[in-house]
Amino acid sequence: MTENGIDRGSLLAMMTAFKSTYLLRAALELRVFDALAKGPADPDDVAAMLRTNPRATRGLLRGLASAGLIEADGEQFQLSGGAKELLVTTSPQYCGGIVRVAASDWEWDAMRDLADVVRHGGTRLETNAETPDFPYWVDFATHLTFATKPGAEFVADLVGPWAEGRETLDVLDVGAGHGLFGFALAARDERATVSTQDWPDVLEVAKGHAKRLGVDDRVDYLPGDAFEVELQREYDVIILGNFLFQFAASRCIDLTRKLVSALKPGGKVVIVGFMPVDGPPAADYHAHMLNLLMLAWTERGELHSPVMYRKILSSAGLANIEVREKPGLPLRVVSGELA
Ligand SMILES: C[S@@+](CC[C@H](N)C(=O)[O-])C[C@H]1O[C@@H](n2cnc3c(N)ncnc32)[C@H](O)[C@@H]1O
Structure with a gap:
């Protein structure tokens, strides 16, 4: 332009x-x-x-x-x-792995029918981002994006000082993909345990990352649909990384309520991901392009704004809601705590 x-x-x-x-x-x-x-x-x-x-x-x-x-x-x-x-x-x-994901036939196929998606208001694909064990997510978990490691370190920077005041640091990472958001916390704090949640095929990839990072002895895995999976432990921190934008806000509220029921007193929910902010769309090009992909690839997904995430967290009963960002990092973090 x-x-x-x-x-x-x-x-x-x-x-x-x-x-x-x-x-x-x-x-x-x-x-x-x-x-x-x-x-x-x-x-x-x-x-x-x-x-x-x-x-x-x-x-x-x-x-x-x-x-x-x-x-x-x-x-x-x-x-x-x-x-x-x-x-x-x-x-x-080497960036060839990221190219496999971002320039994949999967994304091309989703975007190809964008006009039809806009006519109908959701995905036209039978196999899409919500399909269990969607092969694209296995590739995504394998090859990490440019924002993955800096994003995981940023979350660890934010949660670390807060976690020092807690007796335990039990972490649940929902729709964890590669699992790095939880593993970064475990790498910094020897007390931390992590439950890594995603579809079974994706968790096989996460297991490899946990091993490579030397945290595998403190990780367990919760395979299946995040909306259905049974949570048998309580957690200090629950992370939702680039996950909620696959769903309508009403489903995000339902899921967050379910997760909050597994939060220990004073525990934290951390939402991290691309979030368009109020202001000229041209200032947030990549978020708006990802939003189009989510429109084309899910029934009702879209990139929610930090304001919407605030509403989702407060509807689930959380307080002390904060929005954080870091210069140069395209991801934002919205967190809330249980009283
Ligand atoms: C964009 S990736 C995010 C991965 C990682 N949390 C991150 O922030 O980079 C979305 C992840 O959600 C998982 N996913 C999608 N629908 C799911 C569902 N209903 N239950 C569990 N995981 C799901 C996918 O397999 C994928 O790993």
């Missing part, structure tokens, strides 16, 4: 954005960046390394250079700044 509205250039960029998405996907799938990590190469060399068609490889490399993902010097191609860290598979910061 331009400052004063749209022009043909900005419209063209939107019309063609999907081509760069598929360009990135193809280059990662073929491991073009791994091939160029060995040094500058021409299309024939790259085609030989990748066992691809030389003519099509030249087109791919030129496309990647036109998008700034690699650099061209005549017929020699090399990695751009940042590509070594982000796009080469051996790098600890």
Whole structure:
């Protein structure tokens, strides 16, 4: 967009954005960046390394250079700044996993029929975000988003000092996915135990993360539907991370009430996730795009605002409600406590 509205250039960029998405996907799938990590190469060399068609490889490399993902010097191609860290598979910061999720066929299929979704007011897909063991959630739990680790650390920063004053730190993480929100608390506080709740296939992934982070001996698992699962313990902290936006506010209130019945006196419910705030939508682009995905992918889900989460927590009987955010982090945290 331009400052004063749209022009043909900005419209063209939107019309063609999907081509760069598929360009990135193809280059990662073929491991073009791994091939160029060995040094500058021409299309024939790259085609030989990748066992691809030389003519099509030249087109791919030129496309990647036109998008700034690699650099061209005549017929020699090399990695751009940042590509070594982000796009080469051996790098600890490799982003190919996130691309698998954010640029997945699952998301594409959901967004493809957006007009129809808007006509009807909810998902048109038989298999969608609310389907038990939806394979997308297994990928999501495996590959973590850019916001996952900083978000988990932020929650631990907020809960940690409060938890020092408590005798126990029993944590329930609902719709936990990878489980990192609970595991970050367990990693910081040896007293902490975590019940990690999600669909069974997703919990298999969470188990791997718990082991990797060295907290698995203090984690138990609650497989199944969060709305149905039986809670047999009481908790100091209950976390709902990027979960409630899959449901209408009325269902969020029902679930929060159920969870509050398993909260110890003085316990805390922590909602963390993308939340659009009042103000110009242009200031919250990613939240509004995620909102469209939730519209397209659930019966009644949408991104709730911090104001709505305040209402949800107070309807469930919680007080001391606080909204917290951290500069540079796209997630917000809304928490409330039981008297
Ligand atoms: C967006 S992910 C959030 C994962 C993690 N809490 C985070 O904040 O990154 C949503 C999670 O909710 C889980 N989920 C969806 N519907 C569920 C339900 N009815 N019961 C339990 N888990 C559910 C999905 O499997 C997925 O792991």
